[in-house]
Amino acid sequence: YFVKYTIFAKDYQSTGYVYLIDKSGAIRERNFLRQRIILGRPSDGIAYKDLVLFTHPTQVKGLGVLTWSYINPDKDQDQWLWLPSLKKIRKTSTAESDDSFMGSEFTVEEITTRRFEDETYQYLREEKFKGFTSEFNKKTYHQDTDCFLIEAKPKRSPWYYSKRIVWIDKNTGGDIYHEIYDPKGGLFKTIFKNYEIKNVNGRAYATQTYLEVKNLRSGYKTVIDMRDIKFDQGLPEDEFTEAVLSRSRW
Numbered sequence: 001y002f003v004k005y006t007i008f009a010k011d012y013q014s015t016g017y018v019y020l021i022d023k024s025g026a027i028r029e030r031n032f033l034r035q036r037i038i039l040g041r042p043s044d045g046i047a048y049k050d051l052v053l054f055t056h057p058t059q060v061k062g063l064g065v066l067t068w069s070y071i072n073p074d075k076d077q078d079q080w081l082w083l084p085s086l087k088k089i090r091k092t093s094t095a096e097s098d099d100s101f102m103g104s105e106f107t108v109e110e111i112t113t114r115r116f117e118d119e120t121y122q123y124l125r126e127e128k129f130k131g132f133t134s135e136f137n138k139k140t141y142h143q144d145t146d147c148f149l150i151e152a153k154p155k156r157s158p159w160y161y162s163k164r165i166v167w168i169d170k171n172t173g174g175d176i177y178h179e180i181y182d183p184k185g186g187l188f189k190t191i192f193k194n195y196e197i198k199n200v201n202g203r204a205y206a207t208q209t210y211l212e213v214k215n216l217r218s219g220y221k222t223v224i225d226m227r228d229i230k231f232d233q234g235l236p237e238d239e240f241t242e243a244v245l246s247r248s249r250w
Contacts, residue, residue, distance in 0.1 A: 008038075008203065008205065009038055009200075009203075009205055009231045009232055010037070010038060010231075010232045010234070010235075011035070011036060011037045011038060011231065011232060011233055011234070011235040012034075012035070012036040012038075012207070012229075012230070012231055013033070013034065013035045013036075013228075013229070013230045013231075013233055013235065014033075014034050014207075014226045014227065014228060014229040014230070015031065015032070015033055015034075015226070015227050015228045016031065016032045016033075016034055016224050016225070016226050016227075017029065017031055017224070017225040017226075017227065018030040018031065018032065018102075018104065018222065018223070018224050019136065019222070019223040019224075019225075020103060020104060020220075020222055021136070021220065021221040021222070021223065022219075022220055023218060023219030023220060029056070029057070030054060030056060030057065030060055030102065031054070031055045031056040032052050032053060032054045032055060033052070033053045033055060034050070034051070034052050034053075034226075035050070035051045035053075035235055035239070035240075036048055036049065036050045036051070037049050037235050037237055037239075037240060039237070040071065041071075042071070045070045045071050045072055045075065046068060046069070046070060046071070047069045047070055047071045048068075048069050049066070049067070049068050049069075049237070049240035050066070050067040050068075050069070050112065050240075051064065051065070051066050051067075051239070051240055051245070052064060052065045052112070054102070060102065061084070062082070062084035063081075063082060063083065063084060063102075064081070064082040064245050065079065065080070065081055065082075065112060066079065066080045066082070066240060066241075066242065066245045067079045067112050067113070068240075069115070073115065073116075073117035074117075077113055077115070078091070079091070079092045079112065079113065080092070080242055080245060082245045082246055087246075089242055089245060089246055092108075096108060097109035097113045097114070098159070098160040104213070104222040105189070105213045105214070105215045105220055105221060105222040106191075106211075106213055106222055106224075107160070110191070110213075118154060118155055118156070119152045119153060119154050119155060119164075120152070120153050120155060121150055121151070121152050121153075122150070122151045122153075123148065123149075123150060124149040124150060124151055124165075125149050126146070126147065126148055126149070127147060127149055127167075128144045128145065128146060128147065129142050129143070129144070129145045129146075129147045129167050129169075129176060129177060130143070130144075131143030131144065131145075132176075132177060132192045132212075134192070134210075134212055134223075135212070135214070135221065136212060136221070136223045137223075141176075141192065141194050141210070142169065142176050142177075142194070145167075145169055145170075145171075145176065146169075146170045146171070147167040147168055147169055147170060147176070148167075148168040148170060149165065149166070149167060149168075150165075150166045150168055151163055151164070151165055151166075152164040152165075152166055158183060159183070160182070160183070161180050161181060161182060161183070161188075161189075162181050162182065162183050162184070162185060163181050164178050164179065164180050164181070165178070165179040165181075166178050166179075169195060172195045172197065172206040173206065174193060174195030174206055174208070175193060176192065176193055176194070176195060177190070177191070177192050177193075178190065178191040178192075187216060188215070188216050188217055189213065189214065189215055189216060190213070190214050190216065191211070191212070191213045192210075192211065192212045192213075193208050193210070193211050194208065194209050194210040194211070195207065195208055195209070196209045198229060198231065200231045200232055201232065205231055207226075207229055208226060209225075209226050209229070210223075210224070210225055210226065211223070211224040211226075212224075
């Protein structure tokens with residue numbers, strides 16, 4: 001929870017720069033603002049509220065996704081999608097979690113809806129991560145990082161993957177690398193996530209700063225570069241409602 005929901009922060013805000021890269025190397029860019037308010041409130045069971053608003057380019061500007069997540073692991077998340085072109089809010093379901101997230105190689109589940117309770121886990125071993133060299137910016141990350149190696153299997157069956165092999169950074173708890181296998185057991189996708197410790201008013205928060213996913217079948221990649229990361233800004237809870245979602249500031 002420390003990593004995935006930033007549970008020890010009051011709130012979180014960042015700007016994401018998304019690069020959609022096809023097998024020829026052609027790039028399309030999208031930008032979004034992400035905000036999250038951490039509640040952990042027993043009275044109504046809400047763990048956190050999360051908002052993603054796209055700001056660029058014109059064809060997706062104003063599109064927004066609002067997610068409410070609950071403390072009770074048996075209660076599904078609520079998620080709403082604002083479609084500015086139709087001036088309509090659509091409530092989404094967990095059945096759509098394997099859809100592409102905004103045309104990227106990430107699924108909706110991988111970006112917004114997967115919970116720890118959605119999978120079972122098996123500890124495999126400890127090992128040093130060999131490092132990840134980005135095909136996009138050519139940087140090498142997490143070389144020789146001490147990791148736990150975990151096998152994660154979805155409880156839902158059938159599902160778009162049969163298992164994930166995940167490298168967990170011992171220092172931050174961050175899931176820095178994923179090998180994702182299809183229902184027949186073939187490796188079809190890899191995901192890398194860079195985690196950094198942000199120190200805010202004497203508190204240390206582990207946060208994702210760079211993500212890169214590659215579809216091994218199509219050769220398509222998606223990169224997300226998180227910038228302008230801020231914690232504990234005093235975001236008001238009334239900004240995380242359907243009404244505000246439909247009054248897009250963009």
